[in-house]
Amino acid sequence: MTYDVPIRDDSIRLGQFLKLANLIENGSDAKHVTADGLVTVNGEVETRRGRQLVKGDVVTLGSESARVG
Structure with missing residues (x-):
């Protein structure tokens, strides 16, 4: 199950979003x-914790997924 996590700005770093x-x-x-x-972002393994995420990106760790909202 994927849940939405609202952010204040247009983007957020992966480490902060986790x-x-x-x-x-x-x-x-x-x-x-x-x-x-x-960690995967939109289904692809991501090793850069500083990667910029934008609204709609889906981050998965183990069985948990969260969408940048």
Whole structure:
């Protein structure tokens, strides 16, 4: 199941979004899960935690998915 997570600006960094969407416990976890190839953006593995996400992008970690809203 994918849920929408609203953001204030036009874009957000992947690491920030993982925390905002409660897909990780804290910001330092973003480095580990992205480096280990555990995060996908729109179905493709993403290893850059600084990647800019825009509205409509879907981020998945394990069985959880969140859409940038």
